[in-house]
Amino acid sequence: MERRKGLIIKSIVTVVVLAIIISSISLSTKLYAGKDSTYQHLDNLAKAIAIIEENYVTDVDLQKLVYGAIQGMLTELDPHSSFLSPELYEEFKVETEGEFGGLGITISIKDNLLTIIAPLEDTPATKAGLKSGDIIVKIDDIATSGMTLEEAVKKMRGEPKTQVKLTIFRNGQEKPFDVVLTREIIKIKSVKTEMYNDIAYIRLIQFKNKSTEELITAIKDLKKKHNITGIILDLRNNPGGLLSEAIRTSSIFLERGKTVVFTKDRNNTEQHFKTENVYYKLLDIPMVILVNGGSASASEIVAGAMQDYKRSLIVGSQTFGKASVQTVIPMPDKSAIKLTTALYYTPKGRSIQGIGIKPDVMVPEGKIVVDESGQTFNERTLEKHIIGENEKSQQQIFLDNKTKTSLYKDLQLNIAMEILKGLIAYGGSAKSSKEKIQ
Numbered sequence: 001m002e003r004r005k006g007l008i009i010k011s012i013v014t015v016v017v018l019a020i021i022i023s024s025i026s027l028s029t030k031l032y033a034g035k036d037s038t039y040q041h042l043d044n045l046a047k048a049i050a051i052i053e054e055n056y057v058t059d060v061d062l063q064k065l066v067y068g069a070i071q072g073m074l075t076e077l078d079p080h081s082s083f084l085s086p087e088l089y090e091e092f093k094v095e096t097e098g099e100f101g102g103l104g105i106t107i108s109i110k111d112n113l114l115t116i117i118a119p120l121e122d123t124p125a126t127k128a129g130l131k132s133g134d135i136i137v138k139i140d141d142i143a144t145s146g147m148t149l150e151e152a153v154k155k156m157r158g159e160p161k162t163q164v165k166l167t168i169f170r171n172g173q174e175k176p177f178d179v180v181l182t183r184e185i186i187k188i189k190s191v192k193t194e195m196y197n198d199i200a201y202i203r204l205i206q207f208k209n210k211s212t213e214e215l216i217t218a219i220k221d222l223k224k225k226h227n228i229t230g231i232i233l234d235l236r237n238n239p240g241g242l243l244s245e246a247i248r249t250s251s252i253f254l255e256r257g258k259t260v261v262f263t264k265d266r267n268n269t270e271q272h273f274k275t276e277n278v279y280y281k282l283l284d285i286p287m288v289i290l291v292n293g294g295s296a297s298a299s300e301i302v303a304g305a306m307q308d309y310k311r312s313l314i315v316g317s318q319t320f321g322k323a324s325v326q327t328v329i330p331m332p333d334k335s336a337i338k339l340t341t342a343l344y345y346t347p348k349g350r351s352i353q354g355i356g357i358k359p360d361v362m363v364p365e366g367k368i369v370v371d372e373s374g375q376t377f378n379e380r381t382l383e384k385h386i387i388g389e390n391e392k393s394q395q396q397i398f399l400d401n402k403t404k405t406s407l408y409k410d411l412q413l414n415i416a417m418e419i420l421k422g423l424i425a426y427g428g429s430a431k432s433s434k435e436k437i438q
Contacts, residue, residue, distance in 0.1 A: 045069060049069070070083045074338075077339075079108065080108075081326070082149060084336040086335050088150040092150065101160050102184075103124045103125045104124055104126065105123075106239035107152060108322070109149060113144075114144040115134070116132060118237035120237075120239075123186055124184055133170075133171065134170050135168065137168065139155045139156060139165075140155065141165065163182050163183070166181065189205065190214045191214045196407075198228060198230070202218060202234065203234040204249070206239065206240070207238070207240060212245055219231075219280070229285075230286040231288075236294060243301070248278055250301075251278045251281075253281075254305065256274075256276065256277050258305075259272045260301060261305065261344050262345055263343065264343055287311065288312060288313050288420045290416050291303050291315075292317045293319065293320055295320060296319065296321075296322045301344065303357045304350065305346060305347055307346070308346050315363055315416045316362075316416075317359065317363065317364060317412075318355075322353075323351060323353035325341055325342040325343065326338050327341040363416075367409045367410065
C-alpha cells in the first residue's frame with residue numbers, strides 16, 4: 001500500500017514536471033485551448049511510468065524514465081531537437097570554446113542515419129580520409145541506430161591519444177569499412193590563405209568565435225604583400241557555427257544595414273539580422289564563393305546572402321540544406337532542452353530547408369586529368385624564334401608546376417579560378433549588391 005502511495009506521488013510529480021516543461025517554452029496559448037486533452041495525455045504518461053515502476057522486472061530509476069520521456073518527445077519533432085542531460089549539456093558547451101578532444105568531424109542525423117556533414121581540416125578525421133556524406137554505422141562496434149547526436153559525440157570524444165573505431169558506409173562502396181582514429185585536442189583554426197598570382201584564395205573552415213577577426217587579419221596581410229584583384233572564398237566542408245560570425249563575415253562584403261538572413265517562428269514573427277559596421281570593408285572586389293554538400297548552416301547563410309545581392313557568384317555543388325534554428329533552454333537540474341524554434345530564410349525570402357543553396361555554376365567534385373602525351377607546337381618552340389615584346393612578361397604570369405598540380409587536383413577550384421579571371425577581365429564588381437531587398 002505504501003509503495004502504491006509512493007508511486008502515485010511520483011506520478012503526480014512527473015505530471016507537474018512535464019507541465020512545467022511544456023509551459024516554459026511559451027506554448028501557453030494553444031496549450032490551454034486544449035487543456036483537457038493535454039492533461040489527459042500527461043495522465044497517460046504518468047500512468048505508464050507508474051506501470052513500469054510497479055511491473056518492470058527490476059527496479060528502475062525515476063529520473064532515467066523522465067529523461068527518457070523528454071528525449072522521446074523531442075526526437076519525435078526533428079533530427080536537431082534533443083534533450084541534454086547535465087553531463088551532455090556540459091559536453092555541448094565545450095563545442096563553442098574552439099578547443100576540445102575528439103576526431104574533428106561535424107555530424108547530423110540525415111534520413112535517420114548518423115551522417116558526417118564535414119571533417120575539419122588538419123584533424124584525425126581528415127587524416128583518416130573521412131568525407132562529407134559518410135555514414136557512421138557503428139562507434140566502437142556499437143550501432144548508431146537510435147543514437148542521438150549528443151550521445152554519438154560523447155562516444156567519439158575522449159582522452160587525447162586514445163583510439164576509437166568507426167564503421168563507415170560510403171556511397172559507391174559495396175561494404176562498410178572500419179576506420180581507427182586516434183583522438184587529439186582539436187584546435188580549430190578558422191582561416192587559411194594562398195595566393196594564385198593576383199587572386200587570393202581564402203579558406204574559411206568554421207564560423208567560431210572571432211573568425212571574422214581572423215579573416216580580416218588574413219586579408220590585410222595578403223594585401224600588404226600582393227596586389228589582389230579578386231577573391232575566392234572557400235566555404236566547402238564548412239559546417240557552420242556561430243550566427244553572429246556569419247553576420248559579421250557578410251558585413252565585410254556587403255553595405256551596412258543589409259538583411260543577411262531572417263527567421264520566422266511558429267507565429268510567423270520575423271527577426272532580421274543585418275550587416276554591421278565592421279571596421280574593414282571590401283565592397284567592390286570581384287568574388288567567387290565555393291560551396292559543396294558539406295557547407296551547412298552559417299555557411300549557407302553567407303552564401304545565400306551573397307547570392308541574393310549578386311555580390312558573388314556561387315560555384316560548386318548543392319549545400320547541405322540546414323535552415324533551422326535551435327535554442328538551448330536550460331532546465332532547473334542543469335540539464336537542457338535543445339529545441340528547434342525557427343526557420344531561417346535568405347534576404348529574398350528563399351527557404352533552403354532540406355534543399356540547400358543551388359550554386360550559380362554547378363561543378364561536381366573531382367580533378368582534372370591532363371593528357372600530356374601530345375606535343376605542344378607553336379612559335380615559342382621553334383629554335384631561334386624572335387622573342388616578342390610581351391613574351392617575357394607573359395611567361396612570368398604562367399602558373400608554376402606546383403600551382404598547376406594544386407589546381408588540377410581540385411576541379412571546383414579550377415573552374416572558380418577561371419570564372420573569377422573572367423569577372424576581373426570584364427569589370428565584374430559588387431555594384432549590383434546595392435539592389436534593394438526588404
